[in-house]
Amino acid sequence: MEIAMNTSEAVMSPESTIENGVLAPVRDAVGTPLLAREDARMTCRNVNVYYGEKHAIHDVSLDIGKNEVIAMIGPSGCGKSTFLRCLNRMNDTIDICRVQGQIRIDDQDIYDKSVDVVPLRAQVGMVFQKPNPFPKSIYDNIAYGPRIHGLSNNRTDLDEIVQGSLQKAGLWEEVKDRLDQPGTGLSGGQQQRLCIARAIAVSPEVILMDEPCSALDPIATARIEELIDELRSNFTIAIVTHSMQQAARVSQRTAYFHLGDLVEVGPTEEIFTNPSHKLTEDYITGRFG
Amino acid sequence: MQTSTLIIVLLLLSSALYYLGRQRSLTVANGEARKLHSLPSYYGYYAALWCLLPALAILAIWNGFETKVITTLVVNGLPDAVRNVGDAKLGLIVNDIRNLATGGMTSVDPDPAMIAAAKHYADLRGISHAALAVVALVIASIGGFFAWRHIATGHRARNKVESIVKGFLLSSSTLAIFTTVGIVLSVLFEAVRFFNQIPITDFLFGLQWSPQMAIRADQVGSSGAFGVIPLFVGTMLISLIAMVVAAPTGLMAAIYLSEYANRKVRAVVKPMMEILAGIPTVVYGFFAALTVAPFLRDTGGILGLDVSSESALAAGLVMGIMIIPFVSSLSDDVINAVPQAMRDGAYGLGATRSETIRNVIIPAALPGIVGGMLLAVSRAIGETMIVVMAAGLSANLTANPLEAVTTVTVQIVTLLVGDQEFDSPKTLAAFALGLSLFVTTLILNVVALHVVRKYREQYE
Incomplete structure (x- = not known):
């Protein structure tokens, strides 16, 4: 990576970066983007993303805490989805996309040359x-991840993983009698829970959700939001959403992005009741976006 | 007036009516186009079409019946002695009269009766042409005039013009269908004539193909056997070899191009593949006959194999090369049609590229790929030039690709090349072959389209 950093310095204020003169200009996010080292699951420092010539994300530093749900909000095109996709290197599939900066999970730089995306994506799943x-059938949809990662030795193990994942995703009761039927035959909300179960099946540490409810009706949305809350005890979840109500309902921390900048991060309640930055306030009070 | 002149005059008249109609619509609306139901140009088209279409219809009908009516009149005017000579002879006489009338040669020296008849014929034709011109122009004027009179602010010219345009579109779309029906019927009738002479069971289940018919009883080598099985076996053998070459190569090329190749490679390789598809089959044919076949024979000689100089293998290999672009571009299309969300889903779970392709993309695209393959097979079966040049003419019933075989298409070509007698089974056999080939490829195409359609329903 282009920015050399001391690995022990996992917690580091944005100011120190300026003093080091590594990157300029640094755009400081208001609030608490960084966490204590023992609380952070993933740490991102000075992340810049380019699509060809276009500079899509400017110098974002953000920590994602253990067993928390962090919501990323902001107007369309603000870079929140792009940032989310950096966290499990999904942007690798886009030819013209370049990512600079440092993103670590458990002290391992995920953009390091020695890192293979295959285990990384098992560790950081995506919906x-x-x-x-x-x-494929419902069963094969869930079993796909465990199979390609060799997580089960025999059919009984696999059956257990499938059942466990479906139970965690709250779908087991609805589909247990038709596991051999195609997953595409389920309703939209069921399909999305199937996709969540599929992500859970490889036991990731972090689950990234990119607007998981935008194609669903309110009832299915409520069901998924409940599920996100339940999953928090076992997983760290980063969710991108357009619905501020949803962010308020499901997350503990909220990060507000604006035109590629991380503007403000803080406890969700604070962001929604007492935002410090003018842009955040304008957005959540509905003045734009 | 000549028909072509008449058509030009009609076109001029209708374009004049376009302006008149347009003008009138503006006049009735006092120059304010928005008071009209339709745009002024629609009133123009309305008048022009009413001028042109009825006149053209009359023209077509008139031309269709003119010759028949005139001929009947002329024949009725002939002396009884000439008229009662039988249909075949009468046909010749009528022909002579026509030739005389247009100043051509005749088969016999014309007698006075025939000269008189020819004059009668020419007169009638002149009258007919003149009458046609008058009638067509009158109808065009009446049609145009009434349409012109009809133009009013509330008149729905656009709807009427558009329904006529829709009629044109409909007839264009059915043109190909009617042509196909015509081809099928003509082949069918000839094939029925063939089956009147050779039993259909002999044709479908016979193991020997030797279409030379004996003219004299003591001729040798002219058995006249019409068993189609060796031909279809040859066709299938060559198609099989072609698909063995084209299916994996084309599919893998498609996978590479759609999933692995970067933009630069794609930009070079795809057009190159399309060039391959653009090579005329006759060029592939002599490549097969002059390069591949001798190469195979020599290589076989070195290996101690007996390869004939025209072999199913040579034709099949080259045909396979020819079909590769076909298979790869069809497969490329269906692979690209697999939604990006499928790939993202697999990548998001940590699947590698090859796992994604094997477990997700290919299964999702499989019905489409199978459909494409079936279309490629039907193309291989119908291919002619390569096999004519490289596969040989002898109808061997063999599964050995190193021997010369012949195909249905090759036999159709050889049966219909040169002087023909259209009442012998030898020539008629070509139509029976054509019909069976048509039915085979039709079934394949229907199955392929059905499979492809089933695939499309999956994501929509």
């Missing part, structure tokens, strides 16, 4: 905007 079950 997408539109439910995208594979055109």
Whole structure:
């Protein structure tokens, strides 16, 4: 990576970066983007993302805490999804995309040359905007991840993983009698829970959710939000959402992005009741966005 | 007036009516176009079409019946002695009269009766042409005039013009269908004539193909056997070899191009593949016959194999090369049609690229790929030039790709090349072959389209 950093310095204020003169200009986020080292699951420092010539994310530093749900909000095109996709290197699939900076999970730089994306993505799972079950049976959809990562030795293990994941995703009761039917035959909300179960099946540490409810009706959305809250005890969740109510309901911390900058981060309640930055206030009071 | 002149005059008249109609619509609306129901140009088209279409219809009908009516009149005017000579002879006489009338040669020296008849014929034609011109122009004027009179502010010219345009579109779309029906019927009738002479069971289940018919009883080598099985076996053998070459190569090329290749490689390789698809089959044919076949024979000689100089293998290999772009571009399309969300889903779980392709993309695209393969097979079966040049003419019933075989298409070509007698089974056999080939590829295409359609329903 282009920015050499002392690995022991996991917690570091943005100011110190300026003093080191490594990158300029640094755009400081208001609030508490950084956490104590023992609280952070993932640490991102000075992340810059370029799509070709376009500078999509400017110098974002943000920690993602253990067993927390962090919501990323902001107007369309603010870079929140791009940032989310950096966290498990999904941007690798886009040819023109370049990522600079440092993103660590458990003290391992995920953009290091020695890191293989395959185990990384098992560690940092992802749920997408539109439910995208594979055109396979419900069982095979869940079993796909464990199979490619060799997580089970025999059929009984696999059955257990499938059942456990579906139970955690709150889908087991609805589908237990039709595991052999295609996943594409489920309703939209069920498909999205299937996709969450599929992500859980490889026991990730972090689950990234990119607007997971934007294609769902309010009832299915409520069901997923409940699920996110339940999953928090076992996983760290980073969720991008357009719905501020959703961010307020499900998250403990909220990060507000604006035109590629991380503007403000803080406890969700604080962000929504007493934002410090003018831009955040304008956005959450509905003045724009 | 000549028909072509008449058509030009009609076109001029209708374009004049376009302006008149347009003008009138503006006049009735006092120059304010928005008072009209339709735009002024629609009133122009309305008048022009009413001028042109009825006149053209009359023209078409008139031309269709003119010759028949005139001929009947002329024949009725002939002396009884000439008229009662039988249909075949009468046909010749009528022909002579026509030739005389247009100043051409005749088969016999014309007698006075025939000269008189020819004059009668020419007169009638002249009258007919003149009458046609008058009638067509009158109808065009009446149609145009009434349409012109009809123009009023509330008149729905746009709807009427558009329904006529829709009629044109409909007839264009059915043109190909009617042509196909025509081809099928003509082949069918000839094939029925063939089956009247050769039993259909002999044709479908016979193991020997030797279409030379004996003219004299003591001729040798002219058995006249019409068993189609060796031909279809040859066709299938060559198609199989072609698909063995084209299916994996084309599919892998498609996977590489759609999933692995970066933009630069894609920009070079895809057009190159399309060039391959643009090579005329006759060029592939002599490549097969002059380069590949001798190469195979020599290589076989070195290995101690007996390869004939025209072999199913040579034709099949080259045909396979020819089909590769076809397979790869069809597969490329269906692979690209697999939604990006599928790939993201697999990558998001930590699947590698090859796992994603094997476990997610190929299964999702499989029905489409199978459909594409079936289309490629039907193309291989119908291919002619390569096999004519490289596969040989002898109808061997063999599964050995090193021997010469012949295909259905090759036999159709050889049966219909040169002087023909259209009442012998030898020539008619070509139509029976054509029909069976048509039915085979039709079934394949229907199955392929069905499979492809089923695939499309999956994501929508």
